[in-house]
Every structure is written in C-alpha cells, then in structure tokens.
Amino acid sequence: MQISGAQMVIEALIAEGVDTIFGYPGGAIMNVYDEIYKQNNFKHILTRHEQAAVHAAEGYSKASGKVGVALITSGPGFTNAVTGIADAYMDSIPLVVISGQVPMSLIGTDAFQEIDAVGISRSCTKHNYLVTDASDLARVLKEAFYIASSGRPGPVHVDIPKDVTAQIAEFDYSIELNLETYKPHTKGNPRQIKKAMEAISKARRPIFYLGGGIVNSNAAYEVRELVKKTGIPAVETFMARGVLSHDDDLLISMLGMHGSYAANMAMSETDLVIGLGVRFDDRVTGKLSEFAKNAGVIHVDIDPASISKLVNADYPIVGDVKNVVNEMLELSSLINPAKYSAWRESIRNFDELHPLTYHEDSARLKPQWVIERVGELLGDIANISTDVGQHQMWTAQFYPFSRPRQFISSGGLGTMGFGFPAAIGVKAASPDKVSINFTGDGSILMNCQELMTAVERKLPVINIILNNNYLGMVRQWQTLFYDKRHSETDLSVQPDFVKLAEAFGGIGYRVNTKEEFDAALKDAVEKNIVAFIEVIIERLENVMPMVPSGGSLFNMMLLEKKEKK
Amino acid sequence: MQDENARRVISVIVVNEASVLSRITDLFSGRGYNITSLTVAPIPDSRYSRLTIVTSGSIRVIEQITKQLHKLIPVLKVYEHADLVEKEMALIKFSVSENITDIATLCAAYNGKIVNVGDNVIIAMVADEPKRVDNFLKIINKYNPKEIVRSGAVALER
Numbered sequence: 019m020q021i022s023g024a025q026m027v028i029e030a031l032i033a034e035g036v037d038t039i040f041g042y043p044g045g046a047i048m049n050v051y052d053e054i055y056k057q058n059n060f061k062h063i064l065t066r067h068e069q070a071a072v073h074a075a076e077g078y079s080k081a082s083g084k085v086g087v088a089l090i091t092s093g094p095g096f097t098n099a100v101t102g103i104a105d106a107y108m109d110s111i112p113l114v115v116i117s118g119q120v121p122m123s124l125i126g127t128d129a130f131q132e133i134d135a136v137g138i139s140r141s142c143t144k145h146n147y148l149v150t151d152a153s154d155l156a157r158v159l160k161e162a163f164y165i166a167s168s169g170r171p172g173p174v175h176v177d178i179p180k181d182v183t184a185q186i187a188e189f190d191y192s193i194e195l196n197l198e199t200y201k202p203h204t205k206g207n208p209r210q211i212k213k214a215m216e217a218i219s220k221a222r223r224p225i226f227y228l229g230g231g232i233v234n235s236n237a238a239y240e241v242r243e244l245v246k247k248t249g250i251p252a253v254e255t256f257m258a259r260g261v262l263s264h265d266d267d268l269l270i271s272m273l274g275m276h277g278s279y280a281a282n283m284a285m286s287e288t289d290l291v292i293g294l295g296v297r298f299d300d301r302v303t304g305k306l307s308e309f310a311k312n313a314g315v316i317h318v319d320i321d322p323a324s325i326s327k328l329v330n331a332d333y334p335i336v337g338d339v340k341n342v343v344n345e346m347l348e349l350s351s352l353i354n355p356a357k358y359s360a361w362r363e364s365i366r367n368f369d370e371l372h373p374l375t376y377h378e379d380s381a382r383l384k385p386q387w388v389i390e391r392v393g394e395l396l397g398d399i400a401n402i403s404t405d406v407g408q409h410q411m412w413t414a415q416f417y418p419f420s421r422p423r424q425f426i427s428s429g430g431l432g433t434m435g436f437g438f439p440a441a442i443g444v445k446a447a448s449p450d451k452v453s454i455n456f457t458g459d460g461s462i463l464m465n466c467q468e469l470m471t472a473v474e475r476k477l478p479v480i481n482i483i484l485n486n487n488y489l490g491m492v493r494q495w496q497t498l499f500y501d502k503r504h505s506e507t508d509l510s511v512q513p514d515f516v517k518l519a520e521a522f523g524g525i526g527y528r529v530n531t532k533e534e535f536d537a538a539l540k541d542a543v544e545k546n547i548v549a550f551i552e553v554i555i556e557r558l559e560n561v562m563p564m565v566p567s568g569g570s571l572f573n574m575m576l577l578e579k580k581e582k583k
Numbered sequence: 584m585q586d587e588n589a590r591r592v593i594s595v596i597v598v599n600e601a602s603v604l605s606r607i608t609d610l611f612s613g614r615g616y617n618i619t620s621l622t623v624a625p626i627p628d629s630r631y632s633r634l635t636i637v638t639s640g641s642i643r644v645i646e647q648i649t650k651q652l653h654k655l656i657p658v659l660k661v662y663e664h665a666d667l668v669e670k671e672m673a674l675i676k677f678s679v680s681e682n683i684t685d686i687a688t689l690c691a692a693y694n695g696k697i698v699n700v701g702d703n704v705i706i707a708m709v710a711d712e713p714k715r716v717d718n719f720l721k722i723i724n725k726y727n728p729k730e731i732v733r734s735g736a737v738a739l740e741r
Contacts, residue, residue, distance in 0.1 A: 140606060141613045145656040148601070165656060199598055199659045323650035326643070 019190065021081070021398045022151045023050035023152035023183040027116060030159035030274025032059045035037065036087050038078060038446050039063070040071040044091025045131055046118030049183035050159050051089075063446060063475055066467040068095050070439035072102020073465070076111045077443030081401055083236060085167050086443065087115045092120055093131030095559045096177075097138070101433055103173050104142040108430025110234055112171035113430045114162045115139075117315040121181040123239060144172030152185035156193060165197055169202030169322040171234055177532045202320060206337030206345060214316045214333040221290035223361045227273070228271045230257025230429065231319055237340035238422035241294060242266070244343050250292070252376040253364050255302055258295075260419035270365055271374055274302040276411040279372035279574060280563065283583020284365045285310055286572040295339045295403045298328040299430070308570035313398075318342045372563070374415055377580050380556040385409060385484045386416045388535060388553050390484065392454060393418040395539060398450040401426065401444045403479075405437035405461030408490035411561045413456045435464030441479040442472050452543055454478065459485040459509050462550075469522035472548040478544045483515055483552045486559065498575070516550040524548035588642045590619070592664045592738045593649060598657040599625050599632040606655050607634060615649050617641065620671075620735030631659060636658055636735045637713070662740065669738040672710040674698075675723060678731040686726055693719045704729065 021029065027050050031039065040061045043051040054062050065071040070321040075086030086106075090099045095298045096117045106113045121131040126403035136148045145165050147158045155178070162174040189446040218224050232241050238261045246250050246270050253273040254261055271278035273285050282304075285291070291310045295318065296302070303309040306328060317324075317331035318339055325334045366537055376386040389412050392400065402417055403426040405412040410427055420424050426444055428436040462483050472479050487506040497502050516526030525547055527538035535553060541550035563574040594703070597603045604623060611618050619637040626633050638648065645663060652661045677686060686707055689699050693716070695709030709719050713736045720731060 136602065137605070140602070140609050150601075197656070220697050321654070323647065323654055327647055327650075 019024045020186055020187050023155055023185050024053045024190045026152060026155040028057055029189060030191060033060045034163050036060050039089055040065055040074040040088040041089030042068050042071055042095060042321050045093045046092035046120055046180045047089065048302045049180060058201060065439060067368045067469045068098035070102050070465050070468050072099045072115060073436050073519060074438035074443035075113055076102065076106050076438030077403060077426050078447045079111050079113060079172065080425055081444040082447035085163055088115045093133050094134045096133060100138060101174060103139055105431040105433045105436060106173040110171050112166040113173040114166050115173055115175045116333065117177050119177045119179040122179045126258060136344055139175040143175045146175040148177045149182055152182050152187035156191050160191060160195055177327050201335045204338040204341055207334040207341035208345065210333060210335045211342060211345045212349060214335060215346060215352050217314060217333060218292065219352045223288050224290040225284055225288040226250055226252035226291055227254055227291050227296055228261050229255045229260040229294060229296030231257055231339050234424045235339040237343055240340055240343040246345055247350040248353045249358055250363055251284060253285060256297060256414050259425040260263045260422045263420045264418040272414055276415065276561050278374040280365055280368035280575060282571045283368045283379055288313045291315045294441040295319060297324045297333060304565045304569055304571040323522045369407050372576050381557045382554055385412050385559060389413050389416040390534065396452055400454045401448055403437045403441035403444055405457040406432045407458045407461055408436045408494065408561050409456050409458045409484040434461040437461060438465050438468045438481060442468060442477050445479055454482045457480055457481055457483050458490055459483055459487060459512060460489040469519060469524050469548060473523040478546045478548050480551065482548045484549055484555050486551050486555050486557045488557060515550050519550035524550065526550045529553045586638045590639050591635065591645050592667060592669060592735055592736060593636045593638060594662045595634040595652055595658060596631050596660040596739060597634065599630055600657060602655050610651055614651060622735040623738050632690045664738055665740045666741045668741060669712055669736050670710055671715050671716050671736045672734040674732045675707045675728045676704050677726055677728055679703055681726040689723060707715050
C-alpha cells in the first residue's frame with residue numbers, strides 16, 4: 019500500500035487498536051492532524067497544553083492497561099511534553115509519544131520551532147526514534163508499541179520530520195519485528211523460584227513487599243492468592259496501592275517515608291523480604307544500611323538492572339511478576355501459614371500501638387477526613403488520581419483502595435500538575451467510574467487550563483482541592499527542618515476556585531463543613547459535570563508518620579497521642 | 584579487583600545506527616559513571632559496532648553499568664573483561680632536533696617506531712598495553728614531546 023507518512027501514523031494507530039489519543043497540533047505535525055480530521059477510527063482529545071496531553075495519556079494507560087498515545091508538534095510542543103514523558107519513564111508507564119519535527123532539510127539549522135527532540139528525550143524514554151524515511155515508519159511504530167508495552171514498560175518517543183509525514187512510501191504493518199538486541203526476560207528461573215520458596219518456608223518473620231510492577235504485569239489477583247495461601251503479611255509501596263484490597267487482613271499498609279508505623283516496623287524487623295515488582299526506591303527504604311537489616315532478600319523484577327541496584331538480593335529472580343507468582347503458587351504447599359501467627363500478632367501490636375490515624379481537633383476540616391469520606395461515599399466506584407504533595411500522601415494513606423489501577427498518581431517524578439489531566443485520561447478510559455482528582459491549592463494551578471478539555475469533551479472529573487493556603491508538603495518540611503521559615507510557601511493569595519471552574523463552564527463548590535462536603539460531592543456526582551470542590555482544611559496539618567529524609571525506616575516522627583474525638 | 588575504584592574494561596556490541604554512541608555516553612553521564620577512554624569501530628561484515636570502554640568503579644557500580652548498558656535497546660552484548668589482551672596506541676610528535684636515535688630505540692621497546700619524518704618534526708608511534716604506554720610517555724618526557732595523542736584501549740578476551 020503506497021500512502022503518505024501521515025497516513026501511516028493513522029494506519030499504525032488503527033492497527034494497534036488505539037481508541038483514544040491526546041494531543042495538540044502545530045506546524046510540524048499538521049500533515050498528521052490533517053489525516054486525523056479525515057478519519058473516524060479513534061478519538062483525538064485536544065488538551066490545552068502538551069504536558070497535559072502526555073499526563074492524560076498516562077492516566078488513560080494506567081486505568082486501561084493499554085499503551086497511551088500522545089501527539090505533539092516540534093520545538094515548544096515537544097519541550098512542554100518532556101515533563102510528562104519523564105513522568106511516564108519514572109513510573110514505567112507504556113506510552114508512544116509522536117512529535118512532529120522540522121523538515122529534514124532544515125534539521126540542524128536552528129529552524130523555527132526546531133529542537134533536538136531525540137537528544138532531549140534520550141535520557142527520559144525507554145527508547146526513541148528520529149524517522150528519516152517514511153518507508154521506516156511501519157517498522158518504527160510497530161517497534162515503538164512493542165517496546166513501550168513489553169518488558170519493563172516505558173515511554174517511547176517517535177520524532178517525525180514534516181517532509182517524512184508528506185512522503186509517499188510503501189506501508190505494510192504486518193511485518194514481523196526482528197529485535198535481535200531486545201529480548202525481555204519474562205520467565206523466572208524455576209530453580210531460583212524453588213530456592214526462594216524454600217527460604218520463605220524457613221523464615222520466621224517474612225514479609226511481602228509489593229510494588230507497582232505487580233500492577234504493570236496485571237498480577238494483582240495472583241498476588242492476592244499467594245498472600246492468602248501463605249498467610250504472610252504484606253506492605254505495599256505507594257505505586258502498589260490497590261494490589262491488595264484495603265480490607266485484606268494481611269495488608270499492613272503502605273511503607274516508606276509516610277508509611278504506617280506497623281508497615282515500617284514490620285519491614286525493619288523482618289527476616290525475609292519478598293520483593294515483588296519493586297525497586298527499593300529511597301522514599302521506601304530510608305537509610306539503606308538500616309533497611310531490613312537482618313533480613314534475606316528475594317527480589318522478583320522484570321528489569322535486571324533493578325535487582326541488587328540498591329539492596330543486595332540473596333534470591334534474585336528476573337522475570338514477569340505474574341509468571342513468577344504463578345510458579346510460586348504451585349509451590350505454596352511448602353509453606354505453612356500457621357508458622358507465622360506470632361509474627362502476624364506482633365504486627366497487629368505495632369498497629370495498635372500507633373495506628374494510621376489523625377485527630378479531628380480543629381475547627382477546620384481535616385484533609386484525612388475528606389479522603390476517608392470520599393472512600394465511604396464512593397469507594398470502589400471511583401478511580402482516584404492525585405497531584406503531588408501532602409494531599410497525595412494522605413490519599414495513599416487513607417483512601418480504601420480495593421482494586422489495582424484504581425489509584426493513579428505520579429510516584430517517581432512527583433509531578434505537580436499531573437492529577438487533573440491524568441484524571442481526564444482515566445475518565446476517557448473508564449467512563450463508567452467516577453473520576454476523582456485529589457489535589458492541593460498549589461498543584462491544581464499547574465494544569466488548571468485542562469478545565470477546558472474536560473468541559474469540552476464531557477469528561478466530568480471531580481477535583482477535590484484540599485486547600486490549606488500553603489504549598490503544604492514543602493511547608494511541612496520547613497516547619498520541621500527549617501525552623502518554621504516558611505519561605506515562599508504561603509499561598510494566601512489565591513484565585514476564586516469556584517469562579518475559576520465556572521469560567522470554564524464547570525461547577526464550583528466551596529466547602530467548610532462535613533455537611534457541605536457531602537452535599538457538594540453528591541451534587542457533583544449527580545450533575546456529572548466537571549467540578550472543583552474546594553475544601554478549606556486545617557492549615558498546619560502534617561503528614562504523619564514521617565521518616566525524615568535519609569533517616570532509618572524505624573525512626574519515625576509520629577502523630578501525637580490524643581484521644582480521637 | 585575488589586578495591587572500590589578499580590579500573591575495568593567493558594566491551595559493548597551495538598547496532599551500528601544513528602545516535603547509538605550518544606545513548607551510551609548519555610547513560611554514563613546521566614548516571615554519574617566515569618569514562619576513562621572509549622573507542623568504537625564497526626565490526627567487519629556485520630551491522631554491529633564494538634565499543635571498548637575503560638571505566639572505574641566498585642563491583643556494584645560496574646554491575647549496574649553493564650546492566651544499564653544491556654537495557655539500551657540497540658545493545659546486543661556487554662562483556663566485562665577479566666582475562667584479556669589489551670592494547671593502546673599513542674602517537675607522539677618531537678622536534679627533529681631531539682635525539683632521534685634514542686627515541687627510535689625506545690619506541691622499538693614498546694612495539695613502535697618512527698612513522699613520519701618531516702622538515703621540523705618527527706612522529707613516533709607505539710602500541711602496547713595501556714600501562715606500558717603510560718610508562719613510555721613518562722620516559723620520553725625528557726625529549727620534549729610537542730604533542731601526544733592516545734587512541735584509548737581496545738581489548739579482547741583471551
């Protein structure tokens with residue numbers, strides 16, 4: 019079939035089964051946009067900023083498990099998208115990001131809207147391509163989708179000069195890929211798996227350390243079964259929230275810098291860490307030399323470079339978590355769950371000593387209450403996105419997640435402005451669920467122009483703005499570690515969030531009491547339109563527990579003991 | 584080989600395509616690894632090139648380097664050499680007024696010779712193990728070399 023490069027892009031997306039893409043047009047990508055205008059096979063959602071297009075594609079991908087696609091132009095279109103690409107890279111989200119580039123004849127001449135896009139994206143993509151001939155496009159796009167979604171997933175960037183999108187060439191998407199140098203290792207070594215299971219059977223205080231890799235490999239239900247069959251308590255990383263259901267007896271909680279006391283103590287006292295799809299991030303481990311100090315380590319991950327990168331693995335298993343956990347399940351008779359009853363008991367004691375909770379001791383609403391309340395009212399029917407900061411940690415701590423892919427947040431890069439566009443992508447992927455974005459008064463302003471996208475495309479995201487008039491997380495660090503010098507974190511001067519939402523055709527609520535909150539949430543869900551619910555919260559609430567940066571996991575700052583009212 | 588910053592030689596076989604070298608060097612700079620020397624040339628009759636990278640670091644760092652190199656899509660193989668034959672070439676420019684006989688004799692002892700004689704300068708070449716090249720360059724200092732260029736090491740496993 020002889021078609022143009024621009025048509026090839028469309029044909030490839032159709033062949034990949036793409037139903038929704040996110041993007042923003044511009045000079046160098048116009049040939050492709052012309053073909054988008056002519057087709058009806060997939061939706062294009064016009065965001066109002068390229069960064070938002072990529073975050074929306076991330077949200078779409080995380081909620082659906084499919085590859086997210088973003089389309090942008092050269093120069094500033096591309097540089098705006100870089101934050102989203104880097105975010106997807108840090109959180110292993112499969113994306114294909116297609117950018118226009120100036121024509122080949124102008125590359126290297128500092129042409130209008132020219133930037134060395136592949137040079138910039140090299141360090142924040144799994145792989146990237148500059149396509150110099152349309153006859154390569156079928157192969158490149160097919161490879162891009164395959165590389166993005168296989169092995170440890172990640173973003174792949176394809177940069178296409180404008181003359182290449184105009185060039186007519188032969189297109190055949192049925193070609194076989196021949197990636198001699200890329201062969202992800204998905205099946206774990208059976209002998210290593212057996213050895214690991216024997217080690218578990220001998221351990222007295224083992225613990226499952228569950229990570230985001232489980233979500234990526236769609237292995238949550240297998241992991242739930244393994245946890246149940248072995249009776250071994252589990253902690254989740256931030257990226258793994260929802261792998262186990264919140265009401266699972268064996269789920270301790272999240273661990274790490276803002277993990278629960280019980281989760282962090284269990285991790286400190288364990289004699290065998292069973293890491294599944296984790297990468298021992300510094301926000302999880304605290305001081306490395308003190309992390310699970312007396313424990314052996316089983317580490318299952320698809321990325322060999324994650325294994326023994328930070329913590330030495332005694333039982334390294336390279337493979338897809340799903341395959342490995344299935345093999346572990348077959349050997350689960352080696353393990354006697356009764357053996358760990360004393361260990362489970364001591365973890366319960368940790369939890370009773372310092373439960374994950376908060377005090378309702380202020381005139382203003384507590385953010386944790388708001389999150390718990392949304393959990394009570396919506397629970398499983400909501401998908402929960404967040405921005406970055408205190409509200410994000412409170413959401414991870416207090417929302418009752420019941421399924422994988424319910425929680426969508428920027429973990430590795432910590433990108434403020436992620437939440438709203440991501441929640442738009444989530445809603446596009448999963449229209450029958452309520453799409454909530456918990457955000458802060460700082461974060462929401464970083465992509466609030468997306469109100470327009472959400473209103474236009476009838477993607478009714480409900481943004482719950484936990485407003486403490488502070489850049490709260492930085493303020494918390496300043497309070498705790500900088501002698502209360504709140505440098506540039508006081509956000510007392512703010513827009514009228516209600517009017518802001520209304521200006522774009524959404525609906526706004528300002529909430530001071532529990533009753534007002536319930537009414538606002540109910541109204542927003544019923545009206546099914548884009549909403550800002552601004553909740554005025556206690557200004558100086560801190561996220562607790564907290565492991566100070568670089569401190570040991572067991573040295574937590576804790577919530578002051580008080581009677582919970 | 585146990586010490587923290589031991590010298591290591593890594594060979595990388597990569598698809599010979601545009602920007603593959605930047606992928607490698609970006610990885611080193613982005614992750615804070617050192618490159619002492621780097622040589623690259625196509626492997627005859629194949630679509631691959633071979634890089635020889637001399638670097639330094641602890642066993643853990645080197646293990647990370649090799650794993651991270653492996654993760655790059657166009658990388659076919661990564662070898663971290665233990666038992667290898669290693670050679671490096673150096674070219675040195677001297678003034679003709681120096682003692683050419685001495686220089687020629689020294690070069691011969693290091694697998695080299697005088698390769699070019701001009702009106703004002705001569706160019707000598709040696710090709711030997713990198714350590715011996717270090718040594719040679721120290722010795723010839725007294726003949727006031729005007730310019731020195733080293734090729735970086737190439738290596739093959741025994």
